[in-house]
Amino acid sequence: MSVVLDAKVPDGPIAEKWDNHKFSVKLVNPANKRRFKILVVGTGLAGASAAASLAELGYKVEAFTFHDSPRRAHSIAAQGGINAAKNYRNDGDSVYRLFYDTVKGGDYRSREANVYRLAQVSLNIIDQCAAQGVPFAREYGGLLANRSFGGAQVSRTFYARGQTGQQLLLGAYQAMAAQIAAGGVTLHNRADVLDIVVKDGEACGIVTRDLLTGEVRAHSGHAVVLATGGYGNVYYLSTNAMNCNVTAAWRAHRRGATFANPCYTQIHPTCIPASDEFQSKLTLMSESLRNDGRIWVPRNSDDARAAADIGDADRYYFLEEKYPAFGNLVPRDVASRNAKTVVDQGLGVGPLRNGVYLDFADVIARDGESLVREKYGNLFDMYERITGEDPYRSPMRIYPATHYTMGGLWVDYNLMTNVPGLYALGECNFSDHGANRLGASALMQGLADGYFVLPYTIGDYLAPKLGTAPVPVDDPAFTAAVAEVDDRTRRWLAKRGTKSVDHYHRELGKIVWEYCGMARNRTGLEKALTEIPALREEFRANVKVLGSADTTNQALEQVNRVDDFMEMAELKVRDALHREESCGGHFREEHQTPEGEALRDDENFAYVAAWDWQGADRPQELVKEPLEFENVKLTQRSYK
Amino acid sequence: MSAGNRHGAKLRLKLRIWRQAGPDEPGRFLDIDAHDIPEDCSFLEMLDIVNERLIEDDIEPITFAHDCREGICGTCGVMINGRPHGPESATATCQLHMRKFRDGDEIVIEPFRAASFPVVKDLMVDRRAFDRIIESGGFISVPTGTAPDANEIPIPKDVADFAMDAAACIGCGACVAACPNSAAQLFTAAKLGHLSVLPQGQPERWRRAEAMVETMESFFGSCTNHGECSEACPKEISLDFIAVLNRDYLKAKVKNRRLASQT
Numbered sequence: 084m085s086v087v088l089d090a091k092v093p094d095g096p097i098a099e100k101w102d103n104h105k106f107s108v109k110l111v112n113p114a115n116k117r118r119f120k121i122l123v124v125g126t127g128l129a130g131a132s133a134a135a136s137l138a139e140l141g142y143k144v145e146a147f148t149f150h151d152s153p154r155r156a157h158s159i160a161a162q163g164g165i166n167a168a169k170n171y172r173n174d175g176d177s178v179y180r181l182f183y184d185t186v187k188g189g190d191y192r193s194r195e196a197n198v199y200r201l202a203q204v205s206l207n208i209i210d211q212c213a214a215q216g217v218p219f220a221r222e223y224g225g226l227l228a229n230r231s232f233g234g235a236q237v238s239r240t241f242y243a244r245g246q247t248g249q250q251l252l253l254g255a256y257q258a259m260a261a262q263i264a265a266g267g268v269t270l271h272n273r274a275d276v277l278d279i280v281v282k283d284g285e286a287c288g289i290v291t292r293d294l295l296t297g298e299v300r301a302h303s304g305h306a307v308v309l310a311t312g313g314y315g316n317v318y319y320l321s322t323n324a325m326n327c328n329v330t331a332a333w334r335a336h337r338r339g340a341t342f343a344n345p346c347y348t349q350i351h352p353t354c355i356p357a358s359d360e361f362q363s364k365l366t367l368m369s370e371s372l373r374n375d376g377r378i379w380v381p382r383n384s385d386d387a388r389a390a391a392d393i394g395d396a397d398r399y400y401f402l403e404e405k406y407p408a409f410g411n412l413v414p415r416d417v418a419s420r421n422a423k424t425v426v427d428q429g430l431g432v433g434p435l436r437n438g439v440y441l442d443f444a445d446v447i448a449r450d451g452e453s454l455v456r457e458k459y460g461n462l463f464d465m466y467e468r469i470t471g472e473d474p475y476r477s478p479m480r481i482y483p484a485t486h487y488t489m490g491g492l493w494v495d496y497n498l499m500t501n502v503p504g505l506y507a508l509g510e511c512n513f514s515d516h517g518a519n520r521l522g523a524s525a526l527m528q529g530l531a532d533g534y535f536v537l538p539y540t541i542g543d544y545l546a547p548k549l550g551t552a553p554v555p556v557d558d559p560a561f562t563a564a565v566a567e568v569d570d571r572t573r574r575w576l577a578k579r580g581t582k583s584v585d586h587y588h589r590e591l592g593k594i595v596w597e598y599c600g601m602a603r604n605r606t607g608l609e610k611a612l613t614e615i616p617a618l619r620e621e622f623r624a625n626v627k628v629l630g631s632a633d634t635t636n637q638a639l640e641q642v643n644r645v646d647d648f649m650e651m652a653e654l655k656v657r658d659a660l661h662r663e664e665s666c667g668g669h670f671r672e673e674h675q676t677p678e679g680e681a682l683r684d685d686e687n688f689a690y691v692a693a694w695d696w697q698g699a700d701r702p703q704e705l706v707k708e709p710l711e712f713e714n715v716k717l718t719q720r721s722y723k
Numbered sequence: 724m725s726a727g728n729r730h731g732a733k734l735r736l737k738l739r740i741w742r743q744a745g746p747d748e749p750g751r752f753l754d755i756d757a758h759d760i761p762e763d764c765s766f767l768e769m770l771d772i773v774n775e776r777l778i779e780d781d782i783e784p785i786t787f788a789h790d791c792r793e794g795i796c797g798t799c800g801v802m803i804n805g806r807p808h809g810p811e812s813a814t815a816t817c818q819l820h821m822r823k824f825r826d827g828d829e830i831v832i833e834p835f836r837a838a839s840f841p842v843v844k845d846l847m848v849d850r851r852a853f854d855r856i857i858e859s860g861g862f863i864s865v866p867t868g869t870a871p872d873a874n875e876i877p878i879p880k881d882v883a884d885f886a887m888d889a890a891a892c893i894g895c896g897a898c899v900a901a902c903p904n905s906a907a908q909l910f911t912a913a914k915l916g917h918l919s920v921l922p923q924g925q926p927e928r929w930r931r932a933e934a935m936v937e938t939m940e941s942f943f944g945s946c947t948n949h950g951e952c953s954e955a956c957p958k959e960i961s962l963d964f965i966a967v968l969n970r971d972y973l974k975a976k977v978k979n980r981r982l983a984s985q986t
Contacts (some may be wrong), residue, residue, distance in 0.1 A: 361772055
């Protein structure tokens, strides 16, 4: 039987949908909330804000993180800022404009109603975070400062130096810490979630492995909330933290939750290129550098001169030449694809010929080194620390890298997956960014979901369950899931293969990056569909995991994650293959305008592609949620 | 390429790495001849390479904590030749690169040493005591939905900047590891400094100071003003915040007692 996806978008004009919905959803009486137990997996922006807010309402919350402390979650690494339609700058911003920009920026592949709500609650997020003591940047008058960000013509981005994600996460973490102290939240740290338990079609719990003792445990609750981030590490090299993984979401998918738009991945244009095979991650350099840096490569691939010795005539400023109006400030996807093109032509720079120059010589000559230092000093220092090169003297080398994943578990307007009782928040779900995310919108969405959406919508599911107890953990649904996890662990350790987990992760990353990275085509994707299953088979037969199950074992933690990436990668490629159009982060070379821009096919592909698990031996089935645009006019993006 | 950079150069290093199977197991140093280590790799990537080679030889890889590898999550941190996060100032272990070492160097790598940071395994320690300090009061109580408009509370720019200087702490624990007394004053002071200068932080200021300092003291040693903590801090959190902590704690004891005697 095929899954039917009902987005449950409320009736009414777009501006009234959320209010109408808040009035029509069922509520749980304040005194009864303590009778419900909610399991929240992940303690990043979405998870920590949800756990804190639900506990404040009176629910009994159990929060799970595989980190040693909730504060380590990868939200902490976000640099730029958080959008909100406050219109503090008096420059014409509004909820409607933020909504419009986000739908357009997402290349018209998101659900209008969700995005409008996101823009609405963006106002409350800034209030909430400021009240928590998040040290946002201020003007001399003491009021909040803003800056502009790509894809918007207004200044609506709030920021805390280059550490906005850190400060917002600490705010949410501290709110959760207050609830831990008050007894509303029970925290399980170093608890790795390895399965989701579903009984009679409803989510009822999870299975965790204690990363210190190896103990495998079942946890039961009335609802399960996944806030476990994105799947960018399917590429091995990305700007994600090393431990980011798709496991909780993937296990939910295997238990019946549909996985939507896995081919949508955002590539960030300004990262430091890999230096060798042992590179473990890529570091992002803030996009703001493109305001003053000029991007170029030598015209001649044999040009061995140092950058400074190459005269203007021999330099190819490819963005400035191709896009005279926007120049070096074209959107992320356009900048990334063009860098790939010149590197593929053999024009790349650096020891591995895998980057392009981002040159500050002109701005240093014009404004002086001290002004540049004032603006970008910390970024230049970071660059020098990593590469050993001084960007005041020679140009930076940059190359695009995977940064964010727009796809994820399919959710309805309530943020519930198609499995009743199972919710997905933040980057873990697919909902608000369509095929491309605008800068400073990830933090906004994570906090919107956790602080201001889920606390309202979860009551609708829970209210009818009043008086029922959670499924006991000795129920066969739990014992079977625990046995499966134990069995999986034993299988890895029993193998005496020859290659490390990292080896296979790297190999997988190479395939996915090559064929399903910045630009994709049918031939490459079909090739990936033969290479990934072959690699997966070899990995499962030949991976070497040393050590034991009853102690800290980082290779064992990683092997489960890579195993899930091996399956996820295949679905991602199939999704990319089926989507015969280009949109946002998904660029199919067969579908481009004569100028080389992404060419959408709104007639045939204006839908969410949700994939339904059919068992390990059969491919997932495609289920479509049609996207209707009643408020935003679909247009072709152009940056010429 | 800029002068002085030697992309592709390799190092040979003599590593002495602490190995300990579990919290209650005895530990010992393992000597490793680490050859062909690229200068361009980070310290943690050097450990990755060492681990790959150990796995080839069927030896269990070295456990070490790490995650973001861009110096912000605070997960990583080891003692490198007796210094938390190693020789470079204002640099977390993951941001330290091997070009800062010379061919033939001996590098001693140990876990952070502090009674309140028990070793989990090899180079990984348990820093949960930090979370207990935050839970005891390191927050401003503002239930979701109750906040006034963000611009209703103007905060002078220098006050916001001061708060941000303190809030930059990444909770790595280098301050504790550097301190001869294993004191956690700098970590605690960073959070108190962040919240106590802000107008939003005033209502709970004295309760927070007393609770956090006393929770801290139940886990960690006492501060005797060595200043090693600030030296080791990858975010260069200033010792000034410890002065704020001391002042607020003293005032809090007086104020809280007076309040208690009135009830």
